[in-house]
Amino acid sequence: MKLTLIAAFAALLALPACAHDGVHIIDPYARVIGPSGAVYFRIGNDEAVDDTLISASSPDAGMVMLMTSGAGSDGVMKMSGVPDGFAVPANGERVLASGGDHVMLMSLTRSLKAGDMVTLVLTFAKAGEVQVSMPVDNDRKTPPAVGPTAFDAQSGH
Numbered sequence: 001m002k003l004t005l006i007a008a009f010a011a012l013l014a015l016p017a018c019a020h021d022g023v024h025i026i027d028p029y030a031r032v033i034g035p036s037g038a039v040y041f042r043i044g045n046d047e048a049v050d051d052t053l054i055s056a057s058s059p060d061a062g063m064v065m066l067m068t069s070g071a072g073s074d075g076v077m078k079m080s081g082v083p084d085g086f087a088v089p090a091n092g093e094r095v096l097a098s099g100g101d102h103v104m105l106m107s108l109t110r111s112l113k114a115g116d117m118v119t120l121v122l123t124f125a126k127a128g129e130v131q132v133s134m135p136v137d138n139d140r141k142t143p144p145a146v147g148p149t150a151f152d153a154q155s156g157h
């Protein structure tokens with residue numbers, strides 16, 4: 001009995017520290033061009049209910065918006081705001097990636113270079129606030145969520 005308890009306790013300790021309130025942020029990074037930037041990451045949801053990323057803020061930016069990139073009806077790639085937020089399916093994942101969904105940083109409060117850390121506070125409908133830090137990495141490539149990566153080279157995201 002005692003041995004079983006110790007084994008169970010050891011297994012608990014081995015759990016990753018990110019098991020908080022159902023959602024966790026995977027592989028976040030920021031791409032910065034001048035006074036603005038775009039942040040990409042994956043959102044994992046371990047809960048049996050859907051969640052939604054409804055807003056974001058950052059001490060490093062004057063304004064933060066949830067945005068998506070994609071081709072308009074005229075075929076031209078453009079960005080637009082996502083007022084309803086990013087839905088994250090139950091027991092699933094939502095990918096924010098170059099050429100698609102992203103968190104936009106505007107009016108950066110300091111100049112950021114490669115390797116600098118950026119802090120984001122993400123607000124989820126169910127999980128509440130999740131704070132995440134990520135490096136600036138303008139060279140990292142993620143697979144485009146939608147459309148060609150050519151848009152990426154032109155706009156910075």
Ligand SMILES: [Cu+2]
Pocket residue numbers: 038067068079102104157
């Ligand atoms: Cu944008």
